[in-house]
Amino acid sequence: MADRAYYEEIEGRLRALLIEHEEVFAGGVEEVADYLDANELGLALETMLDIAIEEERPVPPGLADGLRRVADRMGVGDELADRFDALAIA
Numbered sequence: 001m002a003d004r005a006y007y008e009e010i011e012g013r014l015r016a017l018l019i020e021h022e023e024v025f026a027g028g029v030e031e032v033a034d035y036l037d038a039n040e041l042g043l044a045l046e047t048m049l050d051i052a053i054e055e056e057r058p059v060p061p062g063l064a065d066g067l068r069r070v071a072d073r074m075g076v077g078d079e080l081a082d083r084f085d086a087l088a089i090a
Contacts, residue, residue: 010041013070018048021063025051045070049083059087 018025018032025032028051035044049067052059064087071077071084 007039007041010070010074011036011039013066013073014041014044014048017063017066017070021060024055024059024063042074042076045074045076046080046083049080049087053083053086064088 014032014036018029018036022029025048028047032044032047032051035041035047045067052063052067064084067087068077068084071080077084
């Protein structure tokens with residue numbers, strides 16, 4: 001079982017990406033922030049990926065890399081591989 005510091009680290013990383021790339025998430029910022037506030041970190045990550053995939057412009061490399069690092073840290077990188085593939089071609 002992960003400790004409190006782990007969850008705080010993941011939440012902090014996701015919040016930083018959300019703030020740094022706010023223009024990508026536009027109307028979804030509040031939704032993702034609500035998930036983070038509720039400690040629904042997996043749902044926040046998945047929502048961020050879905051929003052980024054739906055964008056009709058290239059996703060900044062720093063965002064894609066950051067999301068992948070968080071997913072790997074959470075141990076869900078393989079589960080979300082199809083979304084990362086879609087992100088790369090979006």
